[in-house]
Amino acid sequence: xxxxxxxxxxxxxxxxxxxxxxxxxxxxxxxxxxxxxxxxxxxxxxxxxxxxxxxxxxxxxxxxxxxxxxxxxxxxxxxxxxxxxxxxxxxxxxxxxxxxxxxxxxxxxxxxxxxxxxxxxxxxxxxxxxxxxxxxxxxxxxxxxxxxxxxxxxxxxxxxxxxxxxxxxxxxxxxxxxxxxxxxxxxxxxxxxxxxxxxxxxxxxxxxxxxxxxxxxxxxxxxxxxxxxxxxxxxxxxxxxxxxxxxxxxxxxxxxxxxxxxxxxxxxxxxxxxxxxxxxxxxxxxxxxxxxxxxxxxxxxxxxxxxxxxxxxxxxxxxxxxxxxxxxxxxxxxxxxxxxxxxxxxxxxxxxxxxxxxxxxxxxxxxxxxxxxxxxxxxxxxxxxxxxxxxxxxxxxxxxxxxxxxxxxxxxxxxxxxxxxxxxxxxxxxxxxxxxxxxxxxxxxxxxxxxxxxxxxxxxxxxxxxxxxxxxxxxxxxxxxxxxxxxxxxxxxxxxxxxxxxxxxxxxxxxxxxxxxxxxxxxxxxxxxxxxxxxxxxxxxxxxxxxxxxxxxxxxxxxxxxxxxxxxxxxxxxxxxxxxxxxxxxxxxxxxxxxxxxxxxxxxxxxxxxxxxxxxxxxxxxxxxxxxxxxxxxxxxxxxxxxxxxxxxxxxxxxxxxxxxxxxxxxxxxxxxxxxxxxxxxx
Numbered sequence: 001x002x003x004x005x006x007x008x009x010x011x012x013x014x015x016x017x018x019x020x021x022x023x024x025x026x027x028x029x030x031x032x033x034x035x036x037x038x039x040x041x042x043x044x045x046x047x048x049x050x051x052x053x054x055x056x057x058x059x060x061x062x063x064x065x066x067x068x069x070x071x072x073x074x075x076x077x078x079x080x081x082x083x084x085x086x087x088x089x090x091x092x093x094x095x096x097x098x099x100x101x102x103x104x105x106x107x108x109x110x111x112x113x114x115x116x117x118x119x120x121x122x123x124x125x126x127x128x129x130x131x132x133x134x135x136x137x138x139x140x141x142x143x144x145x146x147x148x149x150x151x152x153x154x155x156x157x158x159x160x161x162x163x164x165x166x167x168x169x170x171x172x173x174x175x176x177x178x179x180x181x182x183x184x185x186x187x188x189x190x191x192x193x194x195x196x197x198x199x200x201x202x203x204x205x206x207x208x209x210x211x212x213x214x215x216x217x218x219x220x221x222x223x224x225x226x227x228x229x230x231x232x233x234x235x236x237x238x239x240x241x242x243x244x245x246x247x248x249x250x251x252x253x254x255x256x257x258x259x260x261x262x263x264x265x266x267x268x269x270x271x272x273x274x275x276x277x278x279x280x281x282x283x284x285x286x287x288x289x290x291x292x293x294x295x296x297x298x299x300x301x302x303x304x305x306x307x308x309x310x311x312x313x314x315x316x317x318x319x320x321x322x323x324x325x326x327x328x329x330x331x332x333x334x335x336x337x338x339x340x341x342x343x344x345x346x347x348x349x350x351x352x353x354x355x356x357x358x359x360x361x362x363x364x365x366x367x368x369x370x371x372x373x374x375x376x377x378x379x380x381x382x383x384x385x386x387x388x389x390x391x392x393x394x395x396x397x398x399x400x401x402x403x404x405x406x407x408x409x410x411x412x413x414x415x416x417x418x419x420x421x422x423x424x425x426x427x428x429x430x431x432x433x434x435x436x437x438x439x440x441x442x443x444x445x446x447x448x449x450x451x452x453x454x455x456x457x458x459x460x461x462x463x464x465x466x467x468x469x470x471x472x473x474x475x476x477x478x479x480x481x482x483x484x485x486x487x488x489x490x491x492x493x494x495x496x497x498x499x500x501x502x503x504x505x506x507x508x509x510x511x512x513x514x515x516x517x518x519x520x521x522x523x524x525x526x527x528x529x530x531x532x533x534x535x536x537x538x539x540x541x542x543x544x545x546x547x548x549x550x551x552x553x554x555x556x557x558x559x560x561x562x563x564x565x566x567x568x569x570x571x572x573x574x575x576x577x578x579x580x581x582x583x584x585x586x587x588x589x590x591x592x593x594x595x596x597x598x599x600x601x602x603x604x605x606x607x608x609x610x611x612x613x614x615x616x617x618x619x620x621x622x623x624x625x626x627x628x629x630x631x632x633x634x635x636x637x638x639x640x641x642x643x644x645x646x647x648x649x650x651x652x653x654x655x656x657x658x659x660x661x662x663x664x665x666x667x668x669x670x671x672x673x674x675x676x677x678x679x680x681x682x683x
Contacts, residue, residue, distance in 0.1 A: 029161050029166070036167070037167040040385065041171070041262070043377055043382065044378050046060060046381075047059060047060055048208075053172070053203065054172050054178075054206060057172055066334075072181065073252070073253050074176040074186070074249060074251075075189060077249070085247050089248035090129060090248070093197060093212065094122045094136060094197070096138055097219055097241060099118055099139075100219075101219035101220045102118060102141065102223065104230060107304075115146060117143040117146040118139060118141055118143075121138050122138070129192075129194075131196060133196035140219075141219060147286075148290060150283040150285075151226040153279060154226055154279055155222040158266070158271060159219065159222070159270075162262075162266035162267075164262055165211075167209050167262065168209070169204070171206065174202065178202055191247070191248050191249055207251055209261070210255040212259070214263045217238040221271070225349075226286075228354040229300075229303055232323075235391040238263075239260075239323050239391075242256040243326055245259075254378060257327070260327070261379070265344070268344060268346050268347050280352075284353050300417065300418055306422075308441065308460050308464060309462075309480050310481060312443065316422065319391070324372065324389055328379070331376060333376055335375045337374055338374065341368040342383065343368050343388075344384045344388075347367055347384070347388060348361075350388075350390065351366060357416050362404065365397065366397050367388055369427075370397075371388060372387050372389050396420075396422065396423055396425075397421060397423065399426045400425060400429030400449060401427045403429050405432040408437025410437045410438070411436070417437050418440070419440065420441075421439065421440070422442045424444050425445040425466070426445070426447060427447045430447070431447065431458075432454065434454045434455045435456050438458075439456070439458055441458070441459070441460035445460075445465065446466060447466035448466060449468055450468030451466060451468065451469070453473060453475070453492070453494060454473055458477070460477075462485055466488075469488060469489045470489070470492075471491050472490060472494035475494055476496050477497045478496070478498050478499070478504055480521060486506055486507070487507050491511045492513070495515050495517065496514065496517070496532065504523050504524065506523065507526050508527045510529050510532075512529065512531060512532050513531040513532060513549075516535070518534065518536045518541070519540055522540070523540075524543045525544035525568070533548070533551070536551070536580075538555060541583075542557075542559045544563065545567060546569070548570055550572035551568075551575065553575065553580040553581075553606070555580060556579055556581075559580070560584070561594060565585055568595050570598065571598050573597065573599035573629075574595055575602045576601075576602065576606035579607075581608075582606055582609065582625070583609040584608070584658075586616050586617075586622065588615040594624050601631045601632070602632045603631070603633035603634055607635060608635045608647075610638065610647065612642075616660050618660055618661060620659065620660065624656055625655070625656040642660070646662075647659070
């Protein structure tokens with residue numbers, strides 16, 4: 001659940017800043033609870049009273065039910081664990097977390113590991129795992145001397161001095177397998193393959209927070225900075241590694257949540273450290289250059305294609321919901337759920353390469369509008385680090401609380417050239433698109449301030465552009481793979497392009513004067529588009545009962561007036577190219593589809609197609625096209641499979657008429673047997 005608040009509400013109080021956002025920069029963390037993760041997790045004190053020894057702590061009154069459920073989740077996982085789940089948990093336990101995180105690169109993983117020289121020695125899962133503890137002798141994220149050495153170094157810098165040991169030693173909350181539930185020992189929850197890895201020193205091996213989770217997120221944050229093309233996927237992989245700590249029986253949900261919180265703080269602090277500024281820049285440049293070459297000259301070639309009309313039900317959307325659920329693991333809120341967003345100092349650095357065309361304040365606003373709501377134990381006391389939903393933040397704004405101006409320079413490549421904002425966007429603000437890049441919107445958006453396209457391309461589906469007017473002075477692409485209605489008013493002198501296999505119903509009273517192109521699917525103009533000339537490309541269709549400024553139908557294109565039977569008005573000329581199709585149907589009242597143009601109609605050997613199943617009347621003349629300035633040319637053919645009606649076209653100076661006459665074919669000529677002919681009473 002998102003908490004969308006005005007930007008003025010995202011400031012962190014000075015008290016929280018002094019306690020939880022103190023920057024370690026080059027100093028060591030271990031002796032200062034303000035910066036080593038201890039104070040950051042102080043909310044755990046509301047659930048757990050630390051004992052004098054590792055086995056003497058007790059839940060608080062608030063913590064009794066929450067920590068009981070915390071353990072029950074681990075028990076339930078252990079009881080339902082499959083071999084595949086144990087295998088995944090084993091590899092994420094025994095492999096270096098930096099190496100494991102690289103699989104979040106998806107289609108880029110193999111290329112990354114080759115370029116970085118990254119390897120692991122934990123490659124097999126068999127019965128020996130149950131008796132032998134195998135340690136990874138690999139090199140984590142790779143080699144500093146490799147083609148991706150700067151990226152490897154950035155991973156190391158982000159993981160530097162970022163241990164969970166101080167917090168573990170402070171809270172002394174045991175691992176689940178050292179606890180009991182209802183008098184039953186929970187030793188059984190550890191996966192059999194990981195029992196050799198169980199520590200025998202409980203005093204120095206507490207559960208809260210999870211070190212593996214901390215390391216996985218740290219590595220993923222670093223990789224996502226250098227390779228933001230896989231930003232959200234890397235966040236999901238980090239959450240998966242954390243979740244596998246529960247699957248393994250090694251940690252509980254609160255352990256994992258704590259590890260995510262500490263990693264987020266450490267990563268922000270290390271990434272924003274001036275000592276790492278040049279390394280950040282070098283790592284991103286190196287990664288972009290490397291993957292641009294790997295992807296045939298454009299890193300976007302390696303990215304999955306996004307269908308804006310169906311993205312809200314895509315695997316990406318399901319993964320976002322999964323990631324978000326792992327932020328709280330289903331625990332109920334224990335405090336107010338409507339507190340303002342809290343964005344920690346310098347947190348925007350996490351999105352610096354993901355949104356290179358936005359400024360720092362805009363990236364902070366993204367973090368604020370995509371945060372989870374308040375009210376959760378431990379998370380609420382984390383100074384905002386626990387509420388940051390980085391998967392959702394990787395999908396852009398969730399609210400426009402004021403006007404948002406985007407300036408994308410396509411010549412810079414990467415996300416400057418093309419990007420997608422995949423959240424549902426609310427708010428009262430406007431979107432102003434500048435620059436030469438292409439920005440895609442895939443959410444079901446309700447922002448009310450309007451949309452202005454001054455440069456480049458804005459792509460979306462019918463429900464992507466909020467509720468206000470769209471001022472198009474560059475290029476608007478409506479990529480509609482499903483049937484939908486675009487009700488926004490279109491103004492400006494830019495281009496409108498219809499893509500996608502679906503039908504787009506355009507209903508507004510539009511003054512748009514730029515060209516409209518139907519590249520795929522159907523555009524049904526049922527409002528006014530009277531200042532725009534519409535070109536219909538091969539395989540696409542133009543229909544509707546509204547008005548357009550002109551019609552050009554290319555070879556293989558179709559113009560089919562109406563939605564059933566109707567009239568398409570043209571404030572200009574109609575040009576039907578050779579090989580184009582003019583498709584019409586009729587009703588029982590003697591009406592047929594027609595085009596009425598104020599200009600000239602040029603028919604260059606186009607085909608007239610009569611829809612089968614209409615109520616065509618014999619001996620009736622249908623006016624199917626009229627043009628005030630004259631009709632030139634003729635249809636080369638009439639497509640029909642009527643058995644007993646023969647079509648005839650007649651042309652006047654300004655009109656094309658269609659007459660259907662009863663032909664001489666007999667009913668019995670269609671019969672295939674003597675009995676059938678007998679039934680028809682014909683010899």
